[in-house]
Amino acid sequence: MIDTAKLTSLLPTKMRGRLEGWLEALDILLEVRDPRVLRSLGPSGVKGLILRRAKQGVPTKTRARHEAHFDWTYPADNPEMRKLYERAKKGQWNSDSTLAWSTSVDPYDPARPLLPDGFLDFDALEARGPKLDARERARLVHSVASWMLSQFLHGEQGALFAAAQVTEAVQFYDGKLYGATQVMDEGRHVEVFHRYLDEKLCKLYQLNDNLFVIIDALMTDSRWDMKFLGMQIMVEGLALGAFGTLYRQTGEPLLKELLKYVIRDEARHVHYGVLALRQHFRELSDSERREREDWAFEVALLMRDRFLAVEVYEEWFEGVMSRGQWKSFVTETPGMVQFRQTMFSRLVPNLREIGLVSPRIVPRYRKVGLAQYMNGLAADRIDGAGMIADLDRAA
Numbered sequence: 001m002i003d004t005a006k007l008t009s010l011l012p013t014k015m016r017g018r019l020e021g022w023l024e025a026l027d028i029l030l031e032v033r034d035p036r037v038l039r040s041l042g043p044s045g046v047k048g049l050i051l052r053r054a055k056q057g058v059p060t061k062t063r064a065r066h067e068a069h070f071d072w073t074y075p076a077d078n079p080e081m082r083k084l085y086e087r088a089k090k091g092q093w094n095s096d097s098t099l100a101w102s103t104s105v106d107p108y109d110p111a112r113p114l115l116p117d118g119f120l121d122f123d124a125l126e127a128r129g130p131k132l133d134a135r136e137r138a139r140l141v142h143s144v145a146s147w148m149l150s151q152f153l154h155g156e157q158g159a160l161f162a163a164a165q166v167t168e169a170v171q172f173y174d175g176k177l178y179g180a181t182q183v184m185d186e187g188r189h190v191e192v193f194h195r196y197l198d199e200k201l202c203k204l205y206q207l208n209d210n211l212f213v214i215i216d217a218l219m220t221d222s223r224w225d226m227k228f229l230g231m232q233i234m235v236e237g238l239a240l241g242a243f244g245t246l247y248r249q250t251g252e253p254l255l256k257e258l259l260k261y262v263i264r265d266e267a268r269h270v271h272y273g274v275l276a277l278r279q280h281f282r283e284l285s286d287s288e289r290r291e292r293e294d295w296a297f298e299v300a301l302l303m304r305d306r307f308l309a310v311e312v313y314e315e316w317f318e319g320v321m322s323r324g325q326w327k328s329f330v331t332e333t334p335g336m337v338q339f340r341q342t343m344f345s346r347l348v349p350n351l352r353e354i355g356l357v358s359p360r361i362v363p364r365y366r367k368v369g370l371a372q373y374m375n376g377l378a379a380d381r382i383d384g385a386g387m388i389a390d391l392d393r394a395a
């Protein structure tokens with residue numbers, strides 16, 4: 001067996017970074033057990049992890065393959081979706097007049113920290129080599145916060161296009177009306193995250209390669225329910241958890257207010273995903289349902305284990321410590337531990353609710369430590385206002 005760590009340590013820094021990236025890509029693809037899941041993620045994995053399309057600084061062109069579904073009879077076919085549509089119309093907001101954009105944001109102001117003290121464990125970082133003074137620590141926190149918000153922004157662009165595609169493809173007429181409001185919501189989310197990063201943090205990171213893989217796989221899948229599952233349940237469900245953690249932890253008032261409004265919208269989106277998929281998955285064959293169950297599990301793992309701010313590592317620590325050391329640091333640092341907990345406490349109950357956590361797969365969830373979230377409330381049981389009240393209580 002080849003000792004890859006020893007082999008890569010002999011290479012120049014830049015080349016080592018590339019090789020470590022490729023080995024990681026190989027690792028991810030080898031981990032996927034279900035061949036159907038591999039077929040669905042594989043081509044996007046090559047584009048994202050090997051060719052690194054997200055890092056080329058040029059627009060990505062992706063060919064969609066879904067069918068648009070027209071219904072010229074306009075049936076009242078889903079009262080719950082109709083209710084969500086009514087709620088969404090009332091919940092629209094204009095960021096220009098709703099958010100106090102005149103707030104001055106200083107990422108280094110200790111009285112209004114972007115992330116709380118202790119979010120990053122600097123002793124653990126120092127034990128791996130890098131020793132930062134107070135100013136550098138504050139700059140690293142600024143980088144990590146900008147990285148997270150940049151990934152939210154890129155995720156929102158994915159959500160905007162996925163919402164548009166799903167609105168075309170879905171068979172529920174009431175769902176199409178609701179979907180139109182979601183397209184508007186996602187457009188607004190792209191607007192506010194981009195404006196915050198551009199005007200207030202003055203920093204924007206490129207799309208993370210693993211997030212690219214997931215978004216690309218969804219965009220190119222011809223099955224509407226896979227787009228739905230990927231975007232409305234997985235990406236949005238995890239984003240909702242991440243927004244919630246950041247909402248609770250940030251001391252920067254404009255960001256907190258922005259997140260509050262985004263969370264209220266996102267709660268409707270995930271609710272819609274649960275409504276549409278719960279019904280649809282009941283009608284699938286066993287084999288089709290199993291494929292989705294495996295796919296959701298693999299994507300959850302991908303997001304848990306691979307979403308580790310390597311872009312920040314490449315900017316700050318490449319050549320100073322190894323990727324492996326950075327990853328163990330990010331995995332164990334308190335702020336990110338909290339993030340993962342909140343994300344999965346939102347996601348796993350939704351997967352259960354739509355029928356994708358059968359007894360067959362529970363042992364795999366248990367093995368990777370995700371079974372503890374199994375009994376939480378799903379998105380159709382908790383609305384945006386309830387979610388904010390919960391987060392305020394926990395703060």
Ligand SMILES: [Fe+2]
Nearest residue numbers: 156159186189
């Ligand atoms: Fe969104």
Ligand SMILES: [Fe+2]
Nearest residue numbers: 159236266269
């Ligand atoms: Fe959304």
